[in-house]
Amino acid sequence: MTSNGFTPARVARLAVLSFGALVFLAPYIFMISTAGKAQSDIFTSSLSLIPQQWFFFENFAKAWSRVSMTTLLFNGVLVCLLILVFQVVVAIPCAYAMAKLKFRAARAMMVLVMLGLLVPIHATALPLYVAFDRVGALNSYVALVAPFTISVFGIFLFLQFFRSMPDDLIHAARLDGMSEIGIIARVIVPNAWPAITAFAIFSVVAHWNDLYWPLIVVSNQAYATPPLGLLYFRAAEAGDDYGALMAATLIITFPLVAAFLLAQKRFVEGITMTGLKG
Amino acid sequence: MSALSLRNIEKSFGGNAILKGVSLDAEPGEFIALVGPSGCGKSTLLRILAGLETADSGTITVGDQDLTKLQAAARNVAMVFQSYALYPHLTAAQNIAVPLVMRRLTRAQRLPLLGPLMPGQRQAIADIKRDVRDMAVSLKIDHLLDRKPGQMSGGQRQRVALGRAMVRRPAVFLMDEPLSNLDANLRVHARGEIVEMHRRAGVPTVYVTHDQAEALSMADRVAVMIGGSLLQLAAPAVIYDDPQHVEVAKFVGQPRINLISQQVAADGTVGLGEARCGLSRIDVAVGSEVTLGIRPEFVSVSREGRGLPALVERVEFLGSEIIVYSRLEQSGDTMIAKLTPAEGAGLSTGKRIHLAAAPERLFVFAEDGRRLRSTSLIDSDVRELAYG
Amino acid sequence: MAEIVATPSQGQTFGKVSARSSAARHEARTAWLLAAPAILLTFFFIVLPVFAVITLGFTDFELGYSGFQFVGAENYLELFGDRTFRQSLWNTFVYAAIVAPVSIFLALGLAMLIEAEGIGRSFFRTAYFLPVASLLVAMATVWQYLFHPSIGPINAMLALVGIQGPNWLGASSTVLYSLAIIGIWQTVGFNLVLFLAGLTAIPRDLYAAAEVDGARSAWDRFRLVTWPMLGPTTLFVTTISVINAVKVFETVKTLTEGGPNKASEVLLFTIYQEGFVYLRVGYASAMTVVFLAILIVLMIVQYRIQDQQVHYT
Numbered sequence: 001m002t003s004n005g006f007t008p009a010r011v012a013r014l015a016v017l018s019f020g021a022l023v024f025l026a027p028y029i030f031m032i033s034t035a036g037k038a039q040s041d042i043f044t045s046s047l048s049l050i051p052q053q054w055f056f057f058e059n060f061a062k063a064w065s066r067v068s069m070t071t072l073l074f075n076g077v078l079v080c081l082l083i084l085v086f087q088v089v090v091a092i093p094c095a096y097a098m099a100k101l102k103f104r105a106a107r108a109m110m111v112l113v114m115l116g117l118l119v120p121i122h123a124t125a126l127p128l129y130v131a132f133d134r135v136g137a138l139n140s141y142v143a144l145v146a147p148f149t150i151s152v153f154g155i156f157l158f159l160q161f162f163r164s165m166p167d168d169l170i171h172a173a174r175l176d177g178m179s180e181i182g183i184i185a186r187v188i189v190p191n192a193w194p195a196i197t198a199f200a201i202f203s204v205v206a207h208w209n210d211l212y213w214p215l216i217v218v219s220n221q222a223y224a225t226p227p228l229g230l231l232y233f234r235a236a237e238a239g240d241d242y243g244a245l246m247a248a249t250l251i252i253t254f255p256l257v258a259a260f261l262l263a264q265k266r267f268v269e270g271i272t273m274t275g276l277k278g
Numbered sequence: 279m280s281a282l283s284l285r286n287i288e289k290s291f292g293g294n295a296i297l298k299g300v301s302l303d304a305e306p307g308e309f310i311a312l313v314g315p316s317g318c319g320k321s322t323l324l325r326i327l328a329g330l331e332t333a334d335s336g337t338i339t340v341g342d343q344d345l346t347k348l349q350a351a352a353r354n355v356a357m358v359f360q361s362y363a364l365y366p367h368l369t370a371a372q373n374i375a376v377p378l379v380m381r382r383l384t385r386a387q388r389l390p391l392l393g394p395l396m397p398g399q400r401q402a403i404a405d406i407k408r409d410v411r412d413m414a415v416s417l418k419i420d421h422l423l424d425r426k427p428g429q430m431s432g433g434q435r436q437r438v439a440l441g442r443a444m445v446r447r448p449a450v451f452l453m454d455e456p457l458s459n460l461d462a463n464l465r466v467h468a469r470g471e472i473v474e475m476h477r478r479a480g481v482p483t484v485y486v487t488h489d490q491a492e493a494l495s496m497a498d499r500v501a502v503m504i505g506g507s508l509l510q511l512a513a514p515a516v517i518y519d520d521p522q523h524v525e526v527a528k529f530v531g532q533p534r535i536n537l538i539s540q541q542v543a544a545d546g547t548v549g550l551g552e553a554r555c556g557l558s559r560i561d562v563a564v565g566s567e568v569t570l571g572i573r574p575e576f577v578s579v580s581r582e583g584r585g586l587p588a589l590v591e592r593v594e595f596l597g598s599e600i601i602v603y604s605r606l607e608q609s610g611d612t613m614i615a616k617l618t619p620a621e622g623a624g625l626s627t628g629k630r631i632h633l634a635a636a637p638e639r640l641f642v643f644a645e646d647g648r649r650l651r652s653t654s655l656i657d658s659d660v661r662e663l664a665y666g
Numbered sequence: 667m668a669e670i671v672a673t674p675s676q677g678q679t680f681g682k683v684s685a686r687s688s689a690a691r692h693e694a695r696t697a698w699l700l701a702a703p704a705i706l707l708t709f710f711f712i713v714l715p716v717f718a719v720i721t722l723g724f725t726d727f728e729l730g731y732s733g734f735q736f737v738g739a740e741n742y743l744e745l746f747g748d749r750t751f752r753q754s755l756w757n758t759f760v761y762a763a764i765v766a767p768v769s770i771f772l773a774l775g776l777a778m779l780i781e782a783e784g785i786g787r788s789f790f791r792t793a794y795f796l797p798v799a800s801l802l803v804a805m806a807t808v809w810q811y812l813f814h815p816s817i818g819p820i821n822a823m824l825a826l827v828g829i830q831g832p833n834w835l836g837a838s839s840t841v842l843y844s845l846a847i848i849g850i851w852q853t854v855g856f857n858l859v860l861f862l863a864g865l866t867a868i869p870r871d872l873y874a875a876a877e878v879d880g881a882r883s884a885w886d887r888f889r890l891v892t893w894p895m896l897g898p899t900t901l902f903v904t905t906i907s908v909i910n911a912v913k914v915f916e917t918v919k920t921l922t923e924g925g926p927n928k929a930s931e932v933l934l935f936t937i938y939q940e941g942f943v944y945l946r947v948g949y950a951s952a953m954t955v956v957f958l959a960i961l962i963v964l965m966i967v968q969y970r971i972q973d974q975q976v977h978y979t
Contacts, residue, residue: 013779017786020776021793024851027808028796030819034811094704102690103697109705116712118965120913122934123958124715126941126951127722130729150707180696209802211916212934216942227803231920234807242811249804260799264792267799271856272863330874350877363875367894376890380880442879 031253035059035246055243063248066236071222072229073255079144079225080204086149087203088196095158096184100170113159116152121213129216143217144225148207154199157273161195162188198270208256226252281306281482282450287336289322296322297333298506304482309473310511311497312486315529319506320486324452327484329353340449351380356448360455362439364427370438371410371423377446378406413445417475433464440472444479451476451483457492469496490530494518502526524643527571533601533614535641536577538570548652551586553637555652562644571641574601577615578634579625585632588613593625604631716958722951729945741952751953753928754936760842761932762911765849770900770907772850773857778892780858781865791862795855802852806920809848810835835921838929845930848917853910857903864899868892898972905968912960933957 033049036056063069098106124147132143165188173183189196211227218224221232233248260267282304289297296319304310312320325331327338329350338345345353356377364373379388386392387399394400414420419437427435436456443451456472457465473496476483487493493500494514501511502525509523521527527535540548542564547554550570562568578585579602588604591612600622602615613633617625625631637654644650723741727734745751780790797805812820813834821831834844872891881887915934918924924931924939937957941950 010783013783014786017776017779017783017790021790024794024797024854027805027812027851030812031805031808090703090707093700097697097700101693101697101700103694103701105698105701105705109701112708112713116708118961119712119716119958120961122913122915122937123719123954123961124712126947126954127715127718128711129942130947133729147711150704150711152708152712155704180700184700205799209916211803211919212938215919215938227801227916230801230803230807234920242814242817245807246811249807253801253804256799256801257796260796261792264788268791268795268859271798271859325874328874328878330877349882350874351880351882355878357875357878359871359875361869361871363869363871365872365875365890365894367897376876377879380882380886385883 031246031249034242035250037243039241039243056247059243059247060251062241062244063233063251066244067221067229067233067248069229069248069251072224072226072252075224075229076208076226076255079141080207082141082145083148083207084200084203086145087151087154088199090149091151091154091158092189092192093181093184095155095162096180096188098155099159099162100165100167101180113152113156117156121147121210125213125216132217138217139220139223141223144214144223147213151199151203154203157199158192158195161192165191194269194273197266198273201267201270205256281308281341282484283337283339284323284327285337285339287323287326287333287338289319289326289331289333296506297326299336300503300506300508302501302508302511304484306482307477307480309476309483309485309496309498311493311500312484312503313488313490313493313500313529314503316488318503320488320503321454323503324357324454324484324486327450328355328357328452354446354449355452356443356446356450357452357454358436358439358443358456360458362427362435362456362459364435364438364442366427369424369426370419370430370441371407371414373427373438374410374413374441374445375406377442378409381446382406409445410441413441416478417441417444432460433468436460436468437471440475444475447479448481451479451481453483453485455487455489456485458487458489465492472496490532494530500530502529504529521571521641522649524569524571524647524649527641527643531573533574533616535571535573536611536613538609538611540568540570541565542568548642549637550635550640551633552584553635553640553654555637555640555642555654557642557650557652561650567645568650569643569645571643572635572639574614574616576635576639577613578636579615579617579621580632580634581629583632585634588631588633590625590627590629590631592627593622595619600625602631604633606633719951719954719958722948723955725948725951727948727951729947734948737948741949744949745952745956750928750931751936754924754931754933755956757842757929757931758912758914758933761846761849761914762908764843764846765853765911765914766904766907768846769850769853769857770903773854773903774861774896774900776854777858777861777865778888781862791859794858797852798855798859802916803920805852806848806917809844809851809917810921813844836926838925838927841922841926841930845914845917845922849911849914853907857907860899860903861896864896865892868895901968901971905964908964909961912957912964933960 029049036054036059038053038055038058041053041055094109097103098109128147129138132138137143137146169187169191170183173187178186208225209227210225211231214223214225214228215231218228221229224232230248230252234245282302284300284302287297287300288295300319300323302310312323314320322331326333329345329348329352333346336346340353340355345355365376368376382402382405383393383399384396387396387402389396411420411423414423417437417440419434419441422430422434422438425434427438430438436459439456443453453472457468460468469492472485485493485497494517497514499511500514500517502509502517502523504523504525510517510521510526512520517526517530521530524537528537538550542548542557542562544564546564547556548568548570549555550572555570557568587607589607590602590604592603594601594603598619600617600619602617602622602625604613604615605611606613615633640652640654642650642652724736724738725734726737726740776790776794780787783790812818815821815831815833815836818831818834820834824831832840834840868891872895873887876887876890879890881890913934914932915938918930918932918935919938922930924935933953934957937950937953940946940953
């Protein structure tokens with residue numbers, strides 16, 4: 001359906017798409033521009049994108065000094081990584097057993113998985129919070145990671161993926177003398193990379209962005225994740241120091257956006273796969 | 279005036295010439311099979327006919343109407359797709375009704391909620407329902423009308439696709455390999471049905487296929503397309519017995535025709551053993567390369583005596599016939615012979631045999647693939663005459 | 667998702683019955699071992715908390731106090747009369763009723779434009795998808811600046827054409843719509859990518875057939891092919907969009923804290939306030955049960971519609 005010439009319809013189409021893209025990108029443009037402006041500059045000329053005084057360094061320095069950005073980013077990476085590793089290590093064997101092994105509980109577990117898909121952290125947060133409070137585990141990496149070690153969505157996704165893998169592959173591996181763990185490690189996982197990547201993207205995006213649970217269990221800055229840290233920074237800054245605020249925003253948004261821009265294709269594939277399978 | 283006429287159709291994609299000036303005329307009610315290897319441009323030609331692609335140059339006329347610049351929807355041309363392209367969310371009845379709904383109802387009448395309020399809509403819908411039912415009865419699919427494509431077998435879907443194409447009585451019928459998704463048994467059966475249906479409709483039909491058996495068995499005339507050019511358009515028997523181009527001879531016939539390169543001898547002849555053909559000096563010079571062709575069923579095999587000596591490499595037993603692959607001792611060319619079981623009895627790999635051919639069965643092709651006129655000669659008979 | 671029956675793999679068939687059943691027992695034991703961690707964690711982090719939250723909903727449990735009593739349906743009765751909660755339910759409904767349809771149709775329209783356009787395909791996809799990959803709390807801050815009544819670029823732009831811009835996030839009449847704009851901005855890219863995948867999966871032959879069948883206009887082809895073929899995608903996108911809109915929290919917490927004057931009080935924020943700020947766990951649990959019930963109803967609706975749709979092959 002691609003036309004070669006620039007027909008009026010096509011010009012209109014491109015115009016609409018470009019205008020839309022500009023609107024969608026506007027927040028980023030203003031974020032970068034404002035992060036380089038001095039306070040006075042922000043207050044006088046909000047529409048000019050080029051800062052009159054080059055204030056990037058000052059704003060970034062301010063952002064960096066008020067809240068420990070390194071700690072935030074480190075916490076974010078650590079928490080997301082731990083969650084992802086646990087989720088994958090727990091979900092894959094379970095999904096494999098449900099998809100390829102015969103045992104009586106498989107059907108009941110399937111029902112459990114379908115119901116589990118319905119329950120977000122917001123629904124279980126209250127009792128979990130009470131429990132973590134009782135055992136004195138608030139303000140710890142354990143509290144940030146533990147509730148997410150199980151991902152029913154992960155089980156569901158891998159289950160769908162494993163079902164489409166031929167049984168003969170597993171039979172052949174058994175005839176070759178592999179144990180079930182061996183089959184998972186040497187046959188299933190190497191063939192499941194598309195599903196694992198897709199899930200990893202889904203999981204990291206979800207937990208990097210999650211505010212609800214960290215907000216509940218963390219009150220100590222040392223364990224703050226990026227969204228929480230930004231909330232602290234806003235509270236500390238209180239006033240309208242948008243220059244520094246935008247600089248902090250830029251720093252915190254950057255890692256995931258950069259990852260997305262570098263691995264766009266995988267991101268889109270991952271979203272499509274996790275999306276349409278669900 | 280012909281019912282359908284293509285004049286000098288050219289098309290290229292990104293500098294790649296797909297169609298190099300194709301012209302074709304069909305008589306009213308004629309069934310033309312467009313056959314050729316994949317990538318020869320036959321499907322592109324069909325899509326241009328349908329209006330799904332536009333030709334770079336050339337004209338298309340149906341009757342006295344020039345279709346060249348018309349949109350697909352405005353041409354009264356029906357098409358059966360290889361994938362059938364049935365709308366999966368509609369029942370068979372709704373699928374068949376689509377072309378009628380699109381043509382007979384106005385845009386206002388087609389509106390979801392307001393449509394029934396428009397004058398004449400009720401009557402038009404009733405007519406469409408009746409026509410759909412009639413069509414289904416004539417295709418023996420009236421029991422499937424409430425099913426959706428997902429609930430039908432391949433053969434049933436194919437008939438619904440036929441019904442959708444036929445129901446609006448098009449001026450031209452196009453079919454793009456409509457049988458290639460059926461299993462072998464069903465395919466042979468469906469051939470007969472399509473021919474029967476075509477005869478009833480009496481509309482010129484262009485049928486694209488890569489299967490020569492389909493083309494030869496179904497069509498009034500076969501158009502052989504290779505590399506974007508139409509090499510020959512003729513009745514099936516002519517295509518087979520009198521190919522005008524080496525590619526046509528190669529493409530049609532199973533097993534494949536035997537082809538042997540040779541230089542024209544000093545006496546102006548070429549041949550296979552004692553079977554010789556005289557060539558006209560106007561066509562070809564002494565010493566130039568030509569290709570000899572002989573169909574496997576005209577190669578005769580004898581255990582001893584006259585003929586070219588050859589070694590049997592492989593024997594295929596096919597029940598009613600036997601295919602013998604052998605290698606000529608002199609030139610090393612492989613020759614295929616198709617024999618009756620009686621003729622082929624006792625042949626096995628490694629046996630030495632002698633091959634011969636009737637000279638009137640030899641085709642001679644020039645280096646560029648053109649067929650050359652030739653006269654058949656028996657051995658040393660009247661050699662001078664040939665080169666005269 | 668309709669098929670929820672696990673397909674058991676064929677075990678190897680041995681001649682002797684006893685050998686076979688022992689192999690089957692071994693297979694079942696292995697399966698249990700492999701699934702055990704997942705089962706345990708599901709039990710502790712999903713099943714148990716859900717039952718706990720339902721139970722707590724019938725108590726007057728408050729964090730910091732030692733004991734608690736069962737109070738029957740008292741919490742739920744209180745919910746009915748609670749103006750904040752009713753306001754919060756209504757706000758959540760309004761927010762979802764704006765964000766879901768707008769982000770769905772905007773995404774569908776943009777996806778079709780991108781699909782029809784040859785050039786810039788991946789650029790446009792990236793541009794619209796970027797908000798999905800961005801930290802929402804951070805981008806909410808940027809939006810706060812954009813929406814700023816006096817120094818914000820949006821009002822500055824409006825002033826250029828002589829319009830006095832509203833106090834977007836600061837006025838109770840506009841705050842919910844401003845949040846909805848952010849919500850749409852954040853959701854469109856996700857839906858767009860799903861629609862693009864759905865569009866690519868439609869066989870080209872169907873469009874060709876529609877043209878030959880007489881569908882002259884783009885609208886006819888949309889009605890005949892695109893819209894019905896996108897059915898499953900649209901259903902899925904709709905469910906996800908509605909559920910995500912109901913779960914709105916980050917922007918409210920970051921930008922408005924439910925204000926001004928409870929005009930942006932939404933369900934999850936109210937639960938958060940009651941449970942984790944006022945520590946009225948029992949009461950907040952009852953709200954959580956209502957929240958869960960909404961999700962379940964949405965899911966059931968989705969299944970119902972899905973079952974009515976044919977499974978295309």
